[in-house]
Amino acid sequence: MNLLGDSIWINAVVIIIGSAIVVVISAIFGMLYRGIDRKLVAHMQGRVGPPVVQPFRDMQKLLMKESIIPRGAIPWLFTAAPFLAIISTGVLLLYIPLFGQPALLGRYGDVILVLYLLIVPSLAFVAGGFASSSPYATVGSQREMIIMMSYELPLAVVVLAIAWKISQVTTFNPFLMNTIGAYPIWSLVGPVGVAGVVLMLLALSVVTVGEAAKVPFDIAEAETEIAGGLLVEYSGRNLLLFYLSDVIKAFAMVALVVALFVPYNLSPYIGVRAALPAGIIDGLFFLVKVFVIMFFSITLIRAGMARFKISQASAVYVLAMTAIALVGMLLIWVDSMVF
DSSP: OHHHHHHHHHHHHHHHHHHHHHHHHHHHHHHHHHHHHHHHHHHHTTOOOOOTTHHHHHHHHHHHSOOOOOTTSOHHHHHHHHHHHHHHHHHHHTTSOBTTBOOTTTTTOOHHHHHHHHHHHHHHHHHHHHHTTOHHHHHHHHHHHHHHHHHHHHHHHHHHHHHHHHHTTOSSOTTSHHHHHHSOGGGGOOHHHHHHHHHHHHHHHHHHHHHTTOTTSOTTTOHHHHTTGGGTTOOHHHHHHHHHHHHHHHHHHHHHHHHHHOOOOSHHHHTOOSHHHHHHHHHHHHHHHHHHHHIIIIIHHHHHOOOOOHHHHHHIIIIIIHHHHHHHHHHHHHHHHHO
């Protein structure tokens, strides 16, 4: 009994320490990618842009600012919402494979849980906006709810299609991240199926923009229209928590795309077997994959497009991206019938 108790405590300590390390490292790289993204977009638009380290300076500045609770707000909900956002995004990271390694809590949750956890930060943003009593924040919260409900459908279609295809070749749980990583979707389909996977990757790339709340799907903030939207009344450390949550969620969403479509490690292909060098190589390769996906799914779109209207953004997800994802699923089904 003592040995069992000691083992449980050791596992709990490992999970707690590992969780803190994962969240901190992901936040650092998330802010670094945010700085690179802003710099690249600025150059694409003929501007100089802020330095790459600007997100870290923003964080430092917000730490020194006072957190003001506006008159008329619901104080406890207004204060709790940022904490709910940052905690939920931190937990989200624990169920997604990062840096070429299995998810820290991958044995205890699957991709369905990840989809639920992706919703929680958005709900925290919405709750904070409604709790602030600002009409601008209320409009922003309403828009965030519409966008959130719109992009969930194509995201669910993509996940179900991949899991269904994997279920045809293994008896393991096809929704587990470890199973998805062991059976990459590209290796399970023929020529017709490849076209379907490409379409689903396209749909998920557009969903990534909405999850990251970037142009053209940043309607909930829209500084030029509703003065910052749901975060208009936030300041200081509370705003910092929302800022970090937004950065981490964008990083987690791109990491989810990597896990679903590019779950490959580089070390086996170049013959590196030692644990430490292989871990370093796979970690760097993961960061490269994240950067490439972020560049094509966020940076290029943000640099070349203007903000959508809320009706346009909803139509893109509910109609266009859902249709593209369903066509991709259909092509994978046809491929499984023919090949």
